[in-house]
Amino acid sequence: MKSIKSAGVIGAGVIGSGWIARLILNGIDVCVFDPSKDAPKSVEKVINNAERAYKNLLRSPLPKKGVLSFLDTVSEVAKSSEIIIEAVPERLSAKQSVYKEIELNASNELIITSSTSGILPSDLQSEMKNPERLTVAHPFNPVYLLPLVEVVGGSKTSQKVIDETCSIFSNIGMFPLYIKKEIPAFIADRLLESVWREALWLVNDDIATTEEIDDAIRYGFGLRWAQMGLFETYRLAGGEAGMRHFISQFGPCLEWPWTHLMDVPEFTEELVDKVSNQSDDQSGKHSIDELMQKRDDNLVDFLKVLKENRWGAGNTLKEFDDSLGNSRIDFSELDVSKPLKTFSTHIPKDWADYNGHMTEARYLDCFSEATTELMAIIGADEEYIANIGSYFTVETHIRHLDEVLIGEGIYSKTQVIYGENKKLHLFHWLHHNDGRLLATAEHMLIHVDLKTRGASMPGDSVIEKMERIYSAHKNLPKPEGLSRAVGDKV
Known part of the structure; x- marks a missing residue:
């Protein structure tokens, strides 16, 4: 799947701003040209709305936010981007003028896409020096939430550009619908x-x-x-x-x-x-801002239900969320000299009680996710579980030390207290994003053969990785609260 580090957006209206938000929140640096002096302010509002929505939409953390830059000319944007998204008004001459300026200043490899809602790509590329690089990429508002993007090539567009364009958009959580035959206004x-x-x-x-x-x-x-x-x-x-x-x-x-x-x-x-x-x-x-936020809130909940049911647009969301969660560091490069960061998220509204606080059950969910990530780190991932076995939790102790509210960011760290043979003893810390301690949990797990449903030895690769972490972690200070019982004095 093709990934990019930089993109350019020409035009920061409703659609252009939506593109900017989706790209920025996927860790892509974005250069923008828009002649309006109000563009930075309106784009900032859209990015804030997108961040608000993503906190409730995604379980996995997003990558570090990309850098947003407003430049003075189209040519400057063209020189700083791996792909250009043109989102100027629906006038053929205006769009062709943008492409002319881009081509004067960009490499031949730069992909140019148009967010037009109906102009044929063959017409768009008719005056270009390198027409094979242009394709339509027609999204839907709000671009940062709705996954559909119609990808349409013109008569001179190369298949390579179409394939790379689809791959780039898939990588940022979209569903590229490749329309193989040109027709005005496309499908939707x-x-x-x-x-x-x-x-x-x-x-x-x-x-x-x-x-x-x-x-x-x-x-x-x-x-x-x-x-x-x-x-x-x-x-x-x-x-x-x-x-x-x-x-x-x-x-x-x-x-x-x-x-x-x-x-x-x-x-x-x-x-x-x-x-x-x-x-x-x-x-x-209702104000426009109120309607936009209500629309986004409803779309987030619709998409989450479709994701849980593995249906329609929910499949695209699940694949995107999973891809964010699978970006763990290679084990050979893992720093095991300190507790491992195992989980992070923002508190969605359905995790909270009537006071807006995260409910007790969700604390356990967070620690369960931390354990699952630790298991994946040592190789007890989905493939291993399907073929060999898994770790079953046999005992848990949670201390609730602070409250956390809807929208707050949290993360966990994990220390292996014991990791040999069939036993895995873990201690988790759950923190606010500012570092304040929120809760701790202690888990005892036993490796189980899923065919016999009895205790069993892990696979050699899992044992090797687990022992490497344990040999380092057993020399760390014992966590405060380790082996406490309910009712012990603080």
Whole structure:
């Protein structure tokens, strides 16, 4: 999978800012050009919203935040980037002017992507010196949360550039949908436009208000679409007989004059006022910032449920979260002369009680994750567990020493108290990100053969790594609180 360390974004509007936030929070340095003097302030707000969302969305910690730089020209951005994301207004001439300036100052290897929502990539690349380097990468708002990005090559785009573009976006938690044939507005926006067109007719003809139309979507088929899309939803509607039965039953309805899909209502002042006024009545009581945060909160929870159910966009989120958690240092380079950092996260809202404090059960979850990471470090990972055995916890003692609130960052460190033969005795410290001690836990584990369900010796590789850590850790000072019993005086 191709990874990058630097990217450039031309245009810091809603879409450009979303790209910047996703890139920065994935540890990528981002150079930006936008002529607006307000751009830095608006981008900062979007990054803050993204950080707020990610704290609740991801279990694994993000890499160190990338460096954000605003530069004075497109050419400066082109010289400082491995990939350029163009997000300027939807005017072909404006976009082609940007590409011309980029090409005058960039290496031939620089990939250029356009966030256009509908212009054909062949038209975009028609005046370029190196048209093979350009592809469309059309995302969806908010870019930092929604994983879909439509990738579309033009007639002269190289397959290598398409493959590398898809790989780069996969590496930052997105779902690149490669569209193999050019068509105006691509896939998603063509579907959206059909619904938008019909909705405008319903308002124009006084059939429904903007709120009633939104209610029809969010209380009904929108919930189904979020998890199953269109065709899978209709497959279920066909019952056991599936899609063929559905089409035979409802296909003839398509010939009925139900829709205005081929027509567009005239955008008279009356229609514009009607739509705008109804929208103000519907949502005007909330600020744009309030609506954005509520949208993000709901999207985070939707995505987490889909992740837990291993479905749809949740699969992309799980792969991304797992990839962040798998970035552990090579064992041969591990510093075992001190306790090992084994777990870190931010407290999501569903971990808290009515006081906003992390619940008792979640302390155990954190220490369980720390133990799981220690096991992975010594080689008792998923593959080992599937084929050889695992460590089972036989005794646990937790001390709750401080409270922690929603959104706070925490991390754990682990010392091996004993690690020989079948036994693994661990001591964990859980800290606030500022270093204050939050809790401690002591775990005793026994290695078990999962076929016989009895105690067994670990594999040689696990024993070797465990003994290397233990031989170093047994010389460390004994942790305060080791072997304490419930009720012992502090």
